[in-house]
Amino acid sequence: MPATFYNQHANELAEQYLSKTFEQVHQSWSHLVEPMIEKPQARILDLGAGSGRDAKYLAELAVSKHGADNNVQVFAVEPANLLAALGAQQTQGLNVKWLTDSLPALTNISKQEVSFDLILLSAVWMHVPVSDRPRSLRKLANLLKPGGKLVISLRYSSGSEQAEQERSERKMHTVCADELKQLGKEVGLFPVLETEKEDDKLGRSHVSWQTVVLQMPDDGTGAFPFIRHVALNDGKSATHKLALLRVLLRIADGHPGAVLRRESAAGGDRVILPVGLVALYWCHQYKDLIDSHKLFQTPNKNPNMGFMKADGWHKLNELGDFKSFDFRIGNLFSGETAIALHKTLSAAVSNIKTMPCRYITFPNSAANNNSTVFDVASKTVKAKDSLFLDLPTLEQWGEFSLPESIWLAFNRYACWIEPVLVNEWVKTMASYAGNAEYAAPENQYFLYQALNWEEPKRSTTDVRKRFEQLKKQLSPQEQIRCVWSKKSLKQHYAIDHSMPFSRWPNNDLWNLLPTDSQINNQKSDRLPTEKKLKQAKERIQHWWQVAWLDDEYSTVEPSASLLRAKAEPSAFLKNMQKRFFAEANIALPGLSSDNSSIDDLFEALMMQRGRLKEMQQLREW
Numbered sequence: 001m002p003a004t005f006y007n008q009h010a011n012e013l014a015e016q017y018l019s020k021t022f023e024q025v026h027q028s029w030s031h032l033v034e035p036m037i038e039k040p041q042a043r044i045l046d047l048g049a050g051s052g053r054d055a056k057y058l059a060e061l062a063v064s065k066h067g068a069d070n071n072v073q074v075f076a077v078e079p080a081n082l083l084a085a086l087g088a089q090q091t092q093g094l095n096v097k098w099l100t101d102s103l104p105a106l107t108n109i110s111k112q113e114v115s116f117d118l119i120l121l122s123a124v125w126m127h128v129p130v131s132d133r134p135r136s137l138r139k140l141a142n143l144l145k146p147g148g149k150l151v152i153s154l155r156y157s158s159g160s161e162q163a164e165q166e167r168s169e170r171k172m173h174t175v176c177a178d179e180l181k182q183l184g185k186e187v188g189l190f191p192v193l194e195t196e197k198e199d200d201k202l203g204r205s206h207v208s209w210q211t212v213v214l215q216m217p218d219d220g221t222g223a224f225p226f227i228r229h230v231a232l233n234d235g236k237s238a239t240h241k242l243a244l245l246r247v248l249l250r251i252a253d254g255h256p257g258a259v260l261r262r263e264s265a266a267g268g269d270r271v272i273l274p275v276g277l278v279a280l281y282w283c284h285q286y287k288d289l290i291d292s293h294k295l296f297q298t299p300n301k302n303p304n305m306g307f308m309k310a311d312g313w314h315k316l317n318e319l320g321d322f323k324s325f326d327f328r329i330g331n332l333f334s335g336e337t338a339i340a341l342h343k344t345l346s347a348a349v350s351n352i353k354t355m356p357c358r359y360i361t362f363p364n365s366a367a368n369n370n371s372t373v374f375d376v377a378s379k380t381v382k383a384k385d386s387l388f389l390d391l392p393t394l395e396q397w398g399e400f401s402l403p404e405s406i407w408l409a410f411n412r413y414a415c416w417i418e419p420v421l422v423n424e425w426v427k428t429m430a431s432y433a434g435n436a437e438y439a440a441p442e443n444q445y446f447l448y449q450a451l452n453w454e455e456p457k458r459s460t461t462d463v464r465k466r467f468e469q470l471k472k473q474l475s476p477q478e479q480i481r482c483v484w485s486k487k488s489l490k491q492h493y494a495i496d497h498s499m500p501f502s503r504w505p506n507n508d509l510w511n512l513l514p515t516d517s518q519i520n521n522q523k524s525d526r527l528p529t530e531k532k533l534k535q536a537k538e539r540i541q542h543w544w545q546v547a548w549l550d551d552e553y554s555t556v557e558p559s560a561s562l563l564r565a566k567a568e569p570s571a572f573l574k575n576m577q578k579r580f581f582a583e584a585n586i587a588l589p590g591l592s593s594d595n596s597s598i599d600d601l602f603e604a605l606m607m608q609r610g611r612l613k614e615m616q617q618l619r620e621w
Contacts, residue, residue: 003102005170006050006080014051014086020201022057025122028195029151029211036118036149037061042072045109045116045143048124049076049098052087059094070095075116077101077109103128104136106143115145121152125180126172134183138232141187146225147218150189151211152180156197158206177212186423188228189214190416217416223409226373227417230360231424238298238305242425244356244374247281248402249417250453252410254506255329256589256611257604258391262404269404275376276394277586279348282307284327285453291317293450296434303434307351312343329586330508330579333387342383349378349397375401390582391593422451453505460495463512466547467495480546482516483539484523484532494520498540499608500527503618508583509548510601513540526621533609541598548580549598 006013023030036042037058046055055076062072073095078084079102088098101108103124119140128136140150154175157163166172181191193213200207217224230241251258251273260272289295290303297305308314316322319337333341353376361371378398387393410417426447430438438447467489470480482489484496496515499506502525515523528536581601585591588604589611595601612618 003080007082010080010082010086014083016202017051017053018090020053022054025201026054026211028198029193029213032149032151032193032213033058033061033118034065037065037072039117040066040069040071042117043075043114043145044073045075045077045119047077047101047103047106047109047119047121047140048127049078049087050080050083050123052076052090052096054120054122055087055096056091056094059091059096062095073097073114075099075109075112075114077106104132104139106139109143110139115148116143117145117148119143119148119150121150123153123155125152126155126175127170129173133179134186137180137183137189138187141184141189141216141228142232144189144216145218146216146222148216149192150184150214150216152214154180154210154212156208156210160206163206177210180212181214184214185416185419187232188224188416188420189216191215217409217413223403223405224413224417226363227406227409228420229363231417231420236428238355239425239428240351240356241360242421242428243282243285244278244352244360246285246418246421246425247278248407249410249414249421250281250285251277252407253414253418254504255586256411256608257584257586257591257593259407260395260399263401267403270401271404271407273400273402274391274394274397275349275352275378275400276345276381276397277391278352278400279345279397280327280329280389280394282348282352283313283344284324285451287322287324287327289450292323293446295429295447295450296432297429299432301434305351306355307344307347309343309347312340312345312347315340316344327389329389329391330583331389332579333389335385338385338387339383341387342381345397346381346383349376352376352400353378373403373406377401388578388582390578391586395593422448425451460507460512463495463509463514463547467493467514470546474546478546480514480543481539482519483513483536483543484515484528485519486539487516487519489514489516492517496520496523498528498533498605499612500525500618503527504612506587508587509580510544510584510605511587513543523621525619527609527612527618529620530606530609532621533606537602541602544580544598544601549577 026033036044042062044058046058049055055074059072059074062074063070066072074091074097076084076087076091076096076098077100078087078098079100081100084098084100088096091098099108099112121140125133144150154177155172156175157167157172177194181194184191191212192215193211195211197208197210200209227245231245236242255277258273258277260274263270263272286297286305286307290297290305290308294303296303316337319340357372357374357376360373362373376398379396381396426444429435429447430444435447438444467480474480480489481487482493483498494515494517496513497506498511498513501507577596581596584601584604585593585595587608588601589607591600591604613620
C-alpha cells in the first residue's frame with residue numbers, strides 16, 4: 001500500500017476526509033449497517049481506516065444501540081502510521097482497536113484470530129495491484145463470518161492530466177466491478193449489492209465511485225465454512241478431497257432424488273446415498289481429466305491413481321473410446337464393457353473409502369470420537385455382463401453417509417461452492433510437476449476447460465431425432481403440439497429444457513420438450529411459473545408417453561454412447577422406459593427409485609420448479 005504519500009500529506013488528507021460524514025459518503029449501502037450493529041457481539045473491520053471517520057461512526061452507533069452493554073468491536077487498520085495516529089485521536093474512548101497492516105498479507109489482523117460480520121474497504125481497492133487481488137480477496141473471505149459482508153468502494157478516474165498525476169502519486173490501479181465479483185465467486189462470496197457510479201462527494205469532476213457488497217453464505221450450521229476450509233486450506237497430497245466434494249455437490253444440486261433415507265445420529269442427522277452413484281460420478285469427472293487431457297492428479301509424474309485397475313479402468317479403455325458423459329444414469333452396458341465397468345466402480349468405491357473419506361475430518365477431531373465427516377459402508381458386487389445404470393443398480397455397492405447440514409449446504413449453495421472447488425482444483429493441478437506447462441496463470445484457462453462438467457454430446461439431438469421419427473409415425477390428429485402454447489409444430493420447432501439448462505444443467509429425457517421456436521425464444525432461460533407448468537401438464541405428459549413409454553411407437557435409434565457400450569438395439573429399446581424413469585427418479589425430489597408413474601413424476605417436477613425458484617431466485621416466465 002502507498003503509505004509514503006499518505007504519511008506525507010496526513011494532516012491535509014485527514015481534514016479532507018473529515019469534511020464529509022459517514023452518511024454522506026456511504027449513503028448507497030448504509031442500510032446494511034444497522035442489522036450488523038444490532039448483533040451484541042458484532043465485529044467490524046475498517047481496512048484503510050485513514051482519519052478514523054468511519055470507525056468512529058460505527059463505534060458510536062454501537063454505543064447508541066447497546067449502551068453500557070456494548071460489546072461491538074471495531075478494528076481499524078491503516079498502513080500509514082501518521083494518518084493512523086490522527087485517526088486514533090478521533091476514536092479515543094470508543095471500542096476501536098488500531099492496527100498497522102496492509103493487503104495482501106494482513107499479517108497483524110490475521111494474528112488476532114478473529115472473524116468479522118462486516119469488512120469495509122473504503123477507497124482502498126484501487127491501491128491493490130491486479131496481481132495481488134486474488135490473494136487479497138481470499139484473505140478477506142477467510143476473515144468473514146458466515147453471513148458476513150465485505151463492502152468495497154471502487155474509485156474510477158477520467159483520463160485527464162490531473163487524474164493521471166493522482167494515479168501516479170498515490171500508486172493507484174484500474175478497478176472493475178465485474179473483476180471484483182468474479183474474484184469473489186472464486187472464494188465463495190456472492191454479490192448482494194452493486195451500486196450505480198456516483199459523483200465524488202468532494203466535488204472532483206475527474207473522480208467517480210461505485211460500491212460492491214459481497215457476502216459469505218450462511219446456512220446456520222457452519223457447513224459452508226467447513227466446506228470452504230476443506231477446499232481452500234486442508235492439506236492435499238492429491239485431488240481426491242476436491243473430487244469428492246465436487247461429486248457430492250453435483251449429486252446434491254442435480255439429483256435430489258438420490259437420497260435413500262435420512263438417519264438420526266449422535267452428531268446430528270445424516271443423509272444416506274448409494275455409494276455406487278458417488279463412484280459413478282467420481283469416474284465421470286476423472287475420466288476426461290486423466291485419459292483425454294493427460295492431466296496429473298498427484299504431485300508426482302505417475303498418471304495412475306488408486307482406482308485405475310488393469311481389469312477395470314484400463315480394460316474399459318481397451319474396449320472403447322469412452323468419455324465422461326458415458327458414465328451417467330440411464331446408460332446400458334453389455335458384455336465385457338459391463339464387467340469392466342463393474343470392476344471400475346468397485347475400485348472407485350474402495351478408493352473413496354480409503355482416501356478422502358479417511359482424511360476429511362471435523363475440526364478439533366482429536367476430541368471427537370467420530371472424527372470422519374463422510375462414511376462408506378461398502379459391499380462386494382459380483383461383476384455381470386449387463387449393467388443398467390439406475391438407482392437400484394448403484395445401491396448394490398453399499399451406502400455413503402454425510403451430515404445433513406453439509407448436504408443442505410451443497411444443495412442450497414452449489415452455484416457459489418462449485419467455483420471455489422474448481423478454482424482450487426486448477427491451482428492444485430498447476431502446482432504438480434507433471435502439469436508444469438500450466439504453472440503460469442495465463443496458461444490455466446485449459447485447466448478450467450478440462451474441469452468443465454457440462455456434457456457437450458448430450459444435447460437436444462437425440463430428442464430432435466425422436467420428434468422427427470414420430471412426425472412420420474403419428475397420424476395428423478395425433479401430431480405433437482407445442483407443450484407451452486398448443487401451437488402445431490411443423491417446419492420450425494425447438495426442443496426446450498423445461499427447467500432452464502443455463503441455471504440447472506440437465507439433459508434428461510423428461511426435461512426436453514418440443515416447443516414452437518418463437519415461444520422457446522420468449523421463454524429463453526427463464527423458469528416457467530407454477531401456473532404455466534400446470535397448464536402444460538396434459539401436453540407434457542402426452543409427449544412423455546408417446547415419445548418414450550408407449551410400445552406402439554418404440555422405433556428409436558440408440559445413441560452413440562449406448563452403441564459404444566455394446567448394447568444391442570433390441571436391449572436398448574427394451575430399456576428405453578427404464579432409462580426415462582431412471583433419469584427422472586434420481587433427478588427430481590420425492591420419487592422412489594422404482595417409480596413408474598408420470599403423475600408422480602409431474603408432481604416432482606412441480607416441486608423441483610419451486611426449489612429452483614427458492615434457491616436461485618430465477619426469473620419466471
